[in-house]
Amino acid sequence: MILTLKPGADAAAVRRALAAHGLWVDAEARGTGHHLVIAAHSSRAEPQVLAAIEGVLDVCVPASAHPRVDAQGSQIKAGPAVFGGERPVLMAGPCAVESADQISRLADRLAKHGVSLLRGGAFKPRTSPDSFAGHGTPALEWMRRAADAAGLGVVTEVLAEADAPRVAEVADLVQIGARNMQNFALLKAVGRTKKPVLLKRALSATVEEWLLAGEHLLAAGCPGVVFCERGVRGFDGSTRNLLDLGALALVRHVHRLPVVADPSHAAGRRDLVVPLARAALAAGANGLLLEVHDDPGRALSDGPQALNLDQLAQLTGGLA
Ligand code: PEP
Numbered sequence: 001m002i003l004t005l006k007p008g009a010d011a012a013a014v015r016r017a018l019a020a021h022g023l024w025v026d027a028e029a030r031g032t033g034h035h036l037v038i039a040a041h042s043s044r045a046e047p048q049v050l051a052a053i054e055g056v057l058d059v060c061v062p063a064s065a066h067p068r069v070d071a072q073g074s075q076i077k078a079g080p081a082v083f084g085g086e087r088p089v090l091m092a093g094p095c096a097v098e099s100a101d102q103i104s105r106l107a108d109r110l111a112k113h114g115v116s117l118l119r120g121g122a123f124k125p126r127t128s129p130d131s132f133a134g135h136g137t138p139a140l141e142w143m144r145r146a147a148d149a150a151g152l153g154v155v156t157e158v159l160a161e162a163d164a165p166r167v168a169e170v171a172d173l174v175q176i177g178a179r180n181m182q183n184f185a186l187l188k189a190v191g192r193t194k195k196p197v198l199l200k201r202a203l204s205a206t207v208e209e210w211l212l213a214g215e216h217l218l219a220a221g222c223p224g225v226v227f228c229e230r231g232v233r234g235f236d237g238s239t240r241n242l243l244d245l246g247a248l249a250l251v252r253h254v255h256r257l258p259v260v261a262d263p264s265h266a267a268g269r270r271d272l273v274v275p276l277a278r279a280a281l282a283a284g285a286n287g288l289l290l291e292v293h294d295d296p297g298r299a300l301s302d303g304p305q306a307l308n309l310d311q312l313a314q315l316t317g318g319l320a
């Protein structure tokens with residue numbers, strides 16, 4: 001953002017006024033006509049507010065590559081949940097929906113812990129073709145039934161363009177997984193369903209690429225994108241991924257967009273999920289996506305990172 005000052009303006013006073021808006025000055029230079037030009041950093045400061053600062057002649061905002069995302073706002077409603085509202089949204093459930101019985105048993109118990117969206121994969125992206133890849137369409141129905149009976153909404157992942165309408169019919173929030181963040185044909189197909197989307201950050205995507213993926217969704221008709229930080233690929237295998245709280249804070253506080261954390265996929269181990277969840281909330285997360293299983297040792301996928309119900313209670317008890 002470049003501010004041109006009126007001749008003779010008090011640059012120090014302008015600096016102070018900018019600081020009061022959370023902006024800082026990168027550089028100052030003398031432009032033509034003795035005007036002082038100041039570049040200040042922020043992606044979301046209202047230009048008309050800055051133009052009203054005493055001594056400012058003109059405010060020039062660089063064009064953004066993701067204007068729809070910039071304009072989307074910080075609150076998104078999905079089923080019974082409001083992201084960016086007063087309370088963090090809790091989404092919880094198994095990695096994969098394993099049976100009708102399992103998901104309905106879990107849904108009832110999760111509802112008692114303040115969870116508002118039931119998570120669970122019917123279509124699972126798996127690194128190995130030999131791993132359990134989900135029960136597909138029947139699992140969508142099991143999940144919807146279980147959620148309705150427990151008064152919950154549904155968040156579930158879509159893997160293929162052809163499945164987008166079917167998944168969107170069942171889900172209150174359609175999940176795009178990390179591995180599909182830049183699957184542009186899928187983003188378009190999901191955007192066309194007009195359902196809000198939970199957009200996971202890809203394993204090595206920059207924040208700008210993540211926001212641009214959101215731009216694709218909004219351009220295709222999606223009514224709102226909730227960004228989900230789930231850990232990026234780090235250099236150290238001690239944890240499954242590296243939870244990027246800096247990126248999360250940037251998306252929440254600078255871009256002013258709804259963002260949640262998935263500490264389960266970030267940590268890859270259940271003993272670290274609760275502390276990471278708390279750290280994410282402290283950094284500004286509008287919610288959490290948690291893998292929870294009533295018998296993690298027998299989970300068909302991602303068992304080591306699944307919380308049991310006691311651990312979920314420990315986390316949610318601390319939030320009350
Ligand atoms: C999931 O949420 O189960 C999942 C597969 O997540 P990610 O796309 O972040 O790996």
Ligand code: MN
Pocket residue numbers: 095096265291301302
């Ligand atoms: Mn998983």
